[in-house]
Amino acid sequence: MRLVHIIIRHLVQRPVRTAVTVICVAAAVGGFTVLTGLGRGLETAWNGSLVKQGTHLMAHRKGVMNLLTGAIDERIADELKAVEGVESVSTELIDVITLESGASVLVRGWPGDSVLWGQVALISGRLPDPHSRDQVVVGEGLAQSLDIQAGGVLSPFGGELRVAGVARLDNVLGNNSLMMPLSGLQDLLDRQGKITVVHLRVEGGDHEKGLETARARLSEKYPQFLFVAAQTAAQENELYRFWRGMSWAASLVGLIMGLLIVFNTMLVAVLEKTREIGVLNAVGWSGRRIITLIMLESLALSAAGGLAGIACGYLGLKLLVLHPKLQGFILVAPSWSALAEQSAVILAIGLGAGLIPAWRALKLNPIDALRER
Amino acid sequence: MQQSATRKDSSSCFSSLSRHAIEFSSVSRLYPAGSVTALEDITLGVRRGEFLAVVGPSGSGKTTLLNLMSGLDQPTQGSVLINGAEPESAVKWAWLRARAIGFVFQSFQLLPAFTALENVQIPMFGVVKSRAQRLDAAHDLLHRVGLDAKRHRYPDELSSGEKQRVAIARSLANSPSILLADEPTGNLDSRSSEAVMHLLQDLSRAKRLTLVVVTHNHAIARDADRVVELFDGRIASLTEKGGL
Numbered sequence: 001m002r003l004v005h006i007i008i009r010h011l012v013q014r015p016v017r018t019a020v021t022v023i024c025v026a027a028a029v030g031g032f033t034v035l036t037g038l039g040r041g042l043e044t045a046w047n048g049s050l051v052k053q054g055t056h057l058m059a060h061r062k063g064v065m066n067l068l069t070g071a072i073d074e075r076i077a078d079e080l081k082a083v084e085g086v087e088s089v090s091t092e093l094i095d096v097i098t099l100e101s102g103a104s105v106l107v108r109g110w111p112g113d114s115v116l117w118g119q120v121a122l123i124s125g126r127l128p129d130p131h132s133r134d135q136v137v138v139g140e141g142l143a144q145s146l147d148i149q150a151g152g153v154l155s156p157f158g159g160e161l162r163v164a165g166v167a168r169l170d171n172v173l174g175n176n177s178l179m180m181p182l183s184g185l186q187d188l189l190d191r192q193g194k195i196t197v198v199h200l201r202v203e204g205g206d207h208e209k210g211l212e213t214a215r216a217r218l219s220e221k222y223p224q225f226l227f228v229a230a231q232t233a234a235q236e237n238e239l240y241r242f243w244r245g246m247s248w249a250a251s252l253v254g255l256i257m258g259l260l261i262v263f264n265t266m267l268v269a270v271l272e273k274t275r276e277i278g279v280l281n282a283v284g285w286s287g288r289r290i291i292t293l294i295m296l297e298s299l300a301l302s303a304a305g306g307l308a309g310i311a312c313g314y315l316g317l318k319l320l321v322l323h324p325k326l327q328g329f330i331l332v333a334p335s336w337s338a339l340a341e342q343s344a345v346i347l348a349i350g351l352g353a354g355l356i357p358a359w360r361a362l363k364l365n366p367i368d369a370l371r372e373r
Numbered sequence: 374m375q376q377s378a379t380r381k382d383s384s385s386c387f388s389s390l391s392r393h394a395i396e397f398s399s400v401s402r403l404y405p406a407g408s409v410t411a412l413e414d415i416t417l418g419v420r421r422g423e424f425l426a427v428v429g430p431s432g433s434g435k436t437t438l439l440n441l442m443s444g445l446d447q448p449t450q451g452s453v454l455i456n457g458a459e460p461e462s463a464v465k466w467a468w469l470r471a472r473a474i475g476f477v478f479q480s481f482q483l484l485p486a487f488t489a490l491e492n493v494q495i496p497m498f499g500v501v502k503s504r505a506q507r508l509d510a511a512h513d514l515l516h517r518v519g520l521d522a523k524r525h526r527y528p529d530e531l532s533s534g535e536k537q538r539v540a541i542a543r544s545l546a547n548s549p550s551i552l553l554a555d556e557p558t559g560n561l562d563s564r565s566s567e568a569v570m571h572l573l574q575d576l577s578r579a580k581r582l583t584l585v586v587v588t589h590n591h592a593i594a595r596d597a598d599r600v601v602e603l604f605d606g607r608i609a610s611l612t613e614k615g616g617l
Binding site: 003009013275276278279280282284286287366 | 440443445446463464467468469470471472474476478482484486487491494495496498499500504507508543544546547
């Protein structure tokens with residue numbers, strides 16, 4: 001017999017209470033996994049897509065919380081091109097439109113000569129006519145989920161967009177978005193002459209030092225804009241930060257509930273096992289060993305619930321991102337940092353919940369404990 | 374008269390510390406709630422390897438004496454020495470209970486969720502490192518108390534006599550030098566009582582254990598090397614074998 005057998009025996013001894021506690025912790029950790037996973041998935045999808053399409057720095061208007069509502073005069077591109085160290089500039093208008101089917105779709109408008117078109121590898125059809133107002137290329141993932149092919153028609157709020165081609169892109173956002181000539185999208189959104197962001201490639205931009213130099217130079221010259229590195233674009237976005245803060249706060253409430261439930265279970269267990277603790281004391285178990293027993297039991301509950309929560313959370317995330325409103329915006333992939341975060345949460349619940357019950361067990365008078373019925 | 378004989382005997386015992394497994398020096402135990410004096414000014418030496426019976430009416434302080442001997446309780450005055458040294462902390466007492474002091478309770482105090490074999494292994498945690506050694510030792514102890522065949526039974530599947538035999542096996546788990554038994558036959562019928570006491574005495578003789586038994590049973594006390602009689606928390610008499 002090992003210590004772990006004693007712990008398992010204790011947990012199995014009260015199956016309903018153990019099961020309820022595990023389910024509650026699973027719900028708390030599952031909620032945490034989903035909420036933080038959505039944020040991390042968005043971050044991975046966005047940053048990864050920017051890096052893969054070759055962006056070094058992304059510029060957008062300062063003080064705008066929602067990136068998509070920002071409006072920059074498209075003529076800024078020519079000015080930026082002239083700045084020392086800037087290799088290329090690509091303007092982009094981005095927005096989310098809702099199709100009549102109910103699906104929310106990311107739509108991106110690029111000038112006909114933009115280098116961004118270079119990442120579009122056609123699977124079928126052709127690229128849109130640069131002067132067209134209603135032709136789009138659909139990313140492969142989006143085409144599959146909308147079940148549409150080249151030659152098909154999409155209907156955003158009463159208008160019509162013709163699918164010129166279906167393309168495969170090397171990034172998740174591109175693969176799940178519509179791409180069309182900038183002028184066409186400006187007309188569609190009634191935002192003539194406006195863009196949302198500017199993508200820049202800069203000299204030495206593949207290295208941190210070169211990137212920082214260019215960023216500092218551009219920030220000084222254009223203080224009205226925020227220049228963010230592609231690798232950290234999501235983290236520097238105000239809306240994303242706000243959303244992440246909200247999701248952490250909501251997760252925290254769930255986690256505190258989970259902790260309280262484990263705490264309550266362990267406290268009741270210590271009260272119920274008063275006599276047993278007295279016996280352990282009488283046969284020579286040290287206070288440290290008794291504390292270890294209680295803490296490990298608390299950790300076992302937390303770990304069982306936590307692992308189930310992580311598994312359910314990932315499953316939930318996978319199902320959630322299949323929803324038409326979210327598809328293509330979020331990339332769900334397990335990561336070491338997420339696992340470390342989740343492990344820390346499980347550990348915190350287990351240790352936090354077991355501390356006071358263990359202390360109570362330690363403080364039990366062995367003689368009174370042995371008299372307990 | 375008897376009291377003075379006791380004091381004389383105790384003081385002579387203290388002249389040779391190495392002879393004593395347990396030494397009480399002017400020990401008192403006062404319970405603050407209600408200001409009850411459970412034991413008052415007890416000076417007593419328990420010789421190594423002897424069988425000491427503690428008798429007396431209910432409330433005379435027998436169990437308190439045993440609790441103080443095991444460190445489950447602490448004196449409000451005086452000192453308790455085990456094998457010539459005074460354990461100065463709860464940690465030290467726990468260490469002693471794990472290695473040097475075995476305890477048998479009247480109500481067995483077996484853990485109901487664990488089998489006889491597992492109950493015997495419980496005290497070995499932290500003392501016997503190897504799982505296989507713990508298992509072998511538990512098997513051996515249950516064999517010695519005649520419960521080989523019932524080692525996988527849970528306490529509620531055993532008779533009272535069998536439970537007490539498991540408790541005895543558990544008390545011997547870490548080969549203690551002192552065995553304390555608090556009315557070990559108190560919950561047993563006369564046949565089981567006799568069997569349990571024979572077992573306790575045989576095992577303690579075989580291992581040269583110091584055996585202290587609290588009992589109401591005069592037949593048990595008759596077998597003891599010495600008998601301490603408590604009355605109202607004081608030693609009323611201390612009698613050598615044959616004196617009863």
